[in-house]
Amino acid sequence: MSDEKKTVLSMKNISKSFPGVKALSDAQLTLREGEIHALMGENGAGKSTLIKVLTGVEEFETGEIIMDGKSIVNGSPQEAGMNGISTVYQEVNLCPNLTVAENIFIGREPMKMGHIDWKTINREAQKILDNLKLEIDATELLENYSVAIQQMVAIARAVDTQAKVLILDEPTSSLDEGEVEKLFEVMNMLKKRGTAIVFVTHFLEQVYAVCDRITVLRNGHFVGEYKTEELPRVKLVATMMGKEFDDLADIKNKAGNGSRRNNEAVIEAKGLYHKGSIKPFDLTIHKGEVIGLSGLLGSGRSELARVIYGADKPEGGELYVNGEKLHVKAPIEAMQKGMAYCPEDRKAEGIIADLSVRENMIIALQAKRGMFKLMSKKEQEELTDKYIEMLQVKTANREVPIKTLSGGNQQKVILGRWLMTDPDFLILDEPTRGIDVGTKTEIQKLVVKLAGEGMSVMFISSEVEEMLRTVNHMGILRDGKKVGELEESELSQENVMKAIAGGDK
Amino acid sequence: MDKLKKLTTCRLFWPLVCLFLVLLFNFIKSPSFFKISVNNGVLYGYLVDIFNRSSELIILAVGMTLCVASSAGTDISVGATMALAGGVSVYLLGTGNTYNMPWILAILAGLLVSIVCGMWNGFLVAKMKIQPMVATLILFTAGRGMAQLITGGNILYIKVPNFKYLGGFLPHIPVPTPILVAIIVVVLVSLFLNRTATKLYVESVGINPKASRLFGLNSNRIIWLTYAACGLCAGIAGMIATSRISSIDANNVGNLMELDAILAVALGGNSLAGGKFSLGGSVIGAITIQALSTTLYALKVTGDQLPLYKAIVVIIIVTLQSPEFKKFMNRYKAKRAAKAAGEKVAS
Numbered sequence: 001m002s003d004e005k006k007t008v009l010s011m012k013n014i015s016k017s018f019p020g021v022k023a024l025s026d027a028q029l030t031l032r033e034g035e036i037h038a039l040m041g042e043n044g045a046g047k048s049t050l051i052k053v054l055t056g057v058e059e060f061e062t063g064e065i066i067m068d069g070k071s072i073v074n075g076s077p078q079e080a081g082m083n084g085i086s087t088v089y090q091e092v093n094l095c096p097n098l099t100v101a102e103n104i105f106i107g108r109e110p111m112k113m114g115h116i117d118w119k120t121i122n123r124e125a126q127k128i129l130d131n132l133k134l135e136i137d138a139t140e141l142l143e144n145y146s147v148a149i150q151q152m153v154a155i156a157r158a159v160d161t162q163a164k165v166l167i168l169d170e171p172t173s174s175l176d177e178g179e180v181e182k183l184f185e186v187m188n189m190l191k192k193r194g195t196a197i198v199f200v201t202h203f204l205e206q207v208y209a210v211c212d213r214i215t216v217l218r219n220g221h222f223v224g225e226y227k228t229e230e231l232p233r234v235k236l237v238a239t240m241m242g243k244e245f246d247d248l249a250d251i252k253n254k255a256g257n258g259s260r261r262n263n264e265a266v267i268e269a270k271g272l273y274h275k276g277s278i279k280p281f282d283l284t285i286h287k288g289e290v291i292g293l294s295g296l297l298g299s300g301r302s303e304l305a306r307v308i309y310g311a312d313k314p315e316g317g318e319l320y321v322n323g324e325k326l327h328v329k330a331p332i333e334a335m336q337k338g339m340a341y342c343p344e345d346r347k348a349e350g351i352i353a354d355l356s357v358r359e360n361m362i363i364a365l366q367a368k369r370g371m372f373k374l375m376s377k378k379e380q381e382e383l384t385d386k387y388i389e390m391l392q393v394k395t396a397n398r399e400v401p402i403k404t405l406s407g408g409n410q411q412k413v414i415l416g417r418w419l420m421t422d423p424d425f426l427i428l429d430e431p432t433r434g435i436d437v438g439t440k441t442e443i444q445k446l447v448v449k450l451a452g453e454g455m456s457v458m459f460i461s462s463e464v465e466e467m468l469r470t471v472n473h474m475g476i477l478r479d480g481k482k483v484g485e486l487e488e489s490e491l492s493q494e495n496v497m498k499a500i501a502g503g504d505k
Numbered sequence: 506m507d508k509l510k511k512l513t514t515c516r517l518f519w520p521l522v523c524l525f526l527v528l529l530f531n532f533i534k535s536p537s538f539f540k541i542s543v544n545n546g547v548l549y550g551y552l553v554d555i556f557n558r559s560s561e562l563i564i565l566a567v568g569m570t571l572c573v574a575s576s577a578g579t580d581i582s583v584g585a586t587m588a589l590a591g592g593v594s595v596y597l598l599g600t601g602n603t604y605n606m607p608w609i610l611a612i613l614a615g616l617l618v619s620i621v622c623g624m625w626n627g628f629l630v631a632k633m634k635i636q637p638m639v640a641t642l643i644l645f646t647a648g649r650g651m652a653q654l655i656t657g658g659n660i661l662y663i664k665v666p667n668f669k670y671l672g673g674f675l676p677h678i679p680v681p682t683p684i685l686v687a688i689i690v691v692v693l694v695s696l697f698l699n700r701t702a703t704k705l706y707v708e709s710v711g712i713n714p715k716a717s718r719l720f721g722l723n724s725n726r727i728i729w730l731t732y733a734a735c736g737l738c739a740g741i742a743g744m745i746a747t748s749r750i751s752s753i754d755a756n757n758v759g760n761l762m763e764l765d766a767i768l769a770v771a772l773g774g775n776s777l778a779g780g781k782f783s784l785g786g787s788v789i790g791a792i793t794i795q796a797l798s799t800t801l802y803a804l805k806v807t808g809d810q811l812p813l814y815k816a817i818v819v820i821i822i823v824t825l826q827s828p829e830f831k832k833f834m835n836r837y838k839a840k841r842a843a844k845a846a847g848e849k850v851a852s
């Protein structure tokens with residue numbers, strides 16, 4: 001039945017490269033009249049690039065976009081708008097200090113005798129809002145409404161430009177449950193009117209709540225287009241992550257690396273939480289154990305680690321380190337208790353770009369010792385050389401700025417920074433992202449080796465295979481909540497995906 | 506060739522070249538420029554005068570460098586802080602024939618006020634996350650008002666002669682006291698920066714405060730401290746300026762000096778975007794600015810025209826140091842080298 005629907009837009013064989021990366025190769029997307037279409041894929045799968053190509057933000061190299069039977073090329077978002085393609089971005093980009101009506105008509109105000117026709121603006125705006133069954137006063141200032149309502153206004157503005165295709169790029173990430181419901185109502189209403197909606201989100205629940213079809217991308221490739229009711233959750237997760245699992249690459253030393261669940265606890269969290277990022281959770285990490293945190297992007301895996309480390313101050317619950325209660329207010333206190341933390345975003349939170357490799361490496365140990373106990377030049381150099389050698393950092397010398405190194409080598413420097421502080425508990429958040437395969441394996445081996453020497457490691461990664469290779473135990477997160485744990489014996493690709501997907505579908 | 510390249514890429518190379526050019530111009534114009542003589546037991550000469558007059562600016566530039574490095578912002582209230590600190594000290598000492606209180610206490614009180622000013626600025630910038638320019642604008646306007654309030658809107662004169670020691674000469678010492686104070690400040694601050702991890706911390710926070718927090722630095726406190734230090738430097742400069750004229754004129758002490766201090770930091774090759782810095786560069790920058798003023802006065806440029814000529818020279822210096830200009834020069838050199846090579850082949 002739904003197959004009878006008219007195709008509004010199709011993108012065929014789209015390819016696009018950025019320097020050094022093939023962002024899209026032969027990607028495709030087909031939108032039909034009156035359907036909500038989810039665009040899914042893990043980080044770096046090419047979702048945002050595909051959308052940027054569609055809306056004229058980026059140019060594509062090969063392929064074509066066909067709308068209503070005609071081939072079109074959008075040189076700019078404005079041109080895309082004229083072709084009937086509107087976009088609402090994650091961050092609302094409206095003017096909060098103007099009225100709702102002004103925001104809806106900004107840039108295309110109806111004129112009357114050389115003046116802006118305010119009466120018409122207010123009347124028409126109110127009509128559009130009423131049509132969408134939104135209880136919003138068009139003459140009120142936009143900033144007086146919640147983010148959710150502002151998002152609706154953005155949608156109202158987008159659909160009023162007679163959009164045939166509406167793209168919603170992660171519109172729900174800052175909304176609460178009630179607000180999401182409201183958004184879904186509006187989406188369904190537009191669907192009935194025949195608008196084709198592209199819905200980009202990381203929340204599986206929402207995909208199954210409103211979407212008719214799902215297109216999955218992986219590493220810039222088109223994986224498939226599915227009807228929502230024909231694709232169970234587990235399968236969707238598996239499709240998004242890719243199923244190739246290399247059993248032979250199991251680098252864990254099975255003999256020496258059995259369960260360490262019986263070792264003494266290093267970290268014990270009871271009901272720890274941070275509002276809006278991670279709901280209360282219990283977690284115990286034992287000596288010499290590698291614990292993995294798994295979940296889709298935005299599931300709260302990084303946030304859980306940040307709360308333990310004090311990068312985000314916990315707002316409630318208890319944390320015990322080696323049996324001792326710790327009220328961590330700032331990372332330095334966690335460091336003093338033997339924790340170390342490699343953040344996910346290496347560029348924004350890891351490296352100090354202009355400082356040298358040496359300074360970047362010694363700085364955590366220096367901070368731990370205190371401002372007045374400057375490490376001698378000799379000690380700094382010896383330690384730096386030691387870790388450059390141990391981690392095989394490729395750098396001209398220890399005094400070049402870290403920004404001149406490649407991503408993988410920067411990551412090694414950050415690892416060296418923390419190993420230098422001789423931690424008991426090391427948190428690695430996506431330590432292998434954007435790193436070549438060889439270095440990836442080196443880092444995984446290092447993690448297993450460190451655990452063998454008695455260090456406890458928390459390993460967070462989007463790649464399930466990599467985690468299965470390195471971890472002894474795994475925590476599963478979904479939608480900001482820890483929903484379960486997997487013992488070593490239960491660790492398999494299938495179990496992990498099932499756990500990540502959750503639900504009974 | 507390699508050595509030359511190393512020299513030209515050194516941070517202090519271009520600031521020094523600029524200073525050298527200004528001095529060279531003077532030497533050509535009047536060969537007596539470099540003459541230093543001893544008169545009445547003290548040193549005299551253009552050079553001594555330049556160094557002496559740039560003392561306050563050097564001290565201000567030291568504090569300003571720290572603020573710029575840690576917060577990528579400038580403290581524009583230093584001029585007003587100078588007046589306020591000077592005003593407090595003079596007020597406490599009184600205008601009678603003897604001091605109302607021990608002079609050391611009065612000076613310490615003035616310096617304390619300047620530190621409090623700096624801490625207030627630091628609080629606004631580090632804790633309240635107000636843009637440094639806006640945060641320090643408060644004291645920029647209010648500071649002089651407070652100084653006026655203390656002095657009752659009058660110019661207060663100190664009659665006790667030894668008040669002039671700080672801005673003039675100490676008995677039996679031929680070097681002007683401001684020069685000595687400036688040297689002491691620069692030496693103490695650089696010792697502190699380099700013998701402790703402070704320089705590393707300040708640079709790290711200036712480049713990436715988020716990352717710095719994650720490896721255990723208290724980014725807010727470090728920014729706060731640099732502003733407090735900047736306030737103290739302004740206080741010291743204020744004492745010298747007040748002592749020079751043995752009086753406090755709340756309207757004119759340190760007037761517009763914040764701009765010269767920022768300029769000194771920039772002329773010293775320091776990026777106003779924060780991060781890595783060189784104290785030496787800022788000191789050279791401060792001396793360059795003063796040398797420029799002295800030169801222009803020697804050329805009979807009147808005080809009211811001075812800013813125009815100064816601006817022209819500053820434009821030239823800043824352009825010479827800009828990365829765009831260096832890129833342009835490199836391309837030009839490469840083109841010439843290619844052309845020369847081509848001609849060689851042809852002949």
